Amino acid sequence: MTDQALVDLAFSMLERSYVPYSRFPVGAALLCPDGAAFTGCNVENAAYGSCICAERTALVKAVSEGRRQFAALAVAGRGGDYCWPCGACRQMLYEFAPDLTVLVARGDGAYVKTTLRELLPHGFGPASLK
Ligand code: THU
Numbered sequence: 001m002t003d004q005a006l007v008d009l010a011f012s013m014l015e016r017s018y019v020p021y022s023r024f025p026v027g028a029a030l031l032c033p034d035g036a037a038f039t040g041c042n043v044e045n046a047a048y049g050s051c052i053c054a055e056r057t058a059l060v061k062a063v064s065e066g067r068r069q070f071a072a073l074a075v076a077g078r079g080g081d082y083c084w085p086c087g088a089c090r091q092m093l094y095e096f097a098p099d100l101t102v103l104v105a106r107g108d109g110a111y112v113k114t115t116l117r118e119l120l121p122h123g124f125g126p127a128s129l130k
Contacts, residue, residue: 003072006031007103007111009039010074013054017041021048026083028054030062031072038062055089063096070097073116076105082112090120098125 006029013027021044028040040058044051055075062070073093077083082104085093093100093116102119105111117123 006074010076026054072101074103078107
């Protein structure tokens with residue numbers, strides 16, 4: 001799958017977002033090495049602390065389907081700034097894919113390509129527990 005196709009998939013999830021509180025939809029698409037892709041959107045809750053981000057929705061969908069290896073993530077929002085993954089999402093992704101490629105899009109469709117290692121330098125992962 002091309003970078004653009006993965007970004008398009010993330011954008012396609014915006015309409016699924018459940019965001020009555022923030023009104024800030026986010027979409028995500030997580031690509032596996034074999035080409036399979038898992039999508040996610042943010043799902044909010046009246047108990048605000050129980051909200052889940054789009055990236056973690058995609059990740060837990062994938063892991064719960066038996067996937068543990070990931071090649072790339074796209075995340076998209078409608079804002080004027082790039083929709084950078086939050087710290088909790090960076091940490092959860094680092095557990096499975098410290099070398100993940102990350103595509104971060106903004107509302108006009110522009111996106112930047114970076115890496116999880118750049119977004120989360122010196123991350124704490126499974127090896128850190130040894
Ligand atoms: N959000 C995400 O879905 N991903 C992020 O990485 C940043 C924030 C969501 C959470 C909440 O529903 C809304 O954006 C506003 O914070």
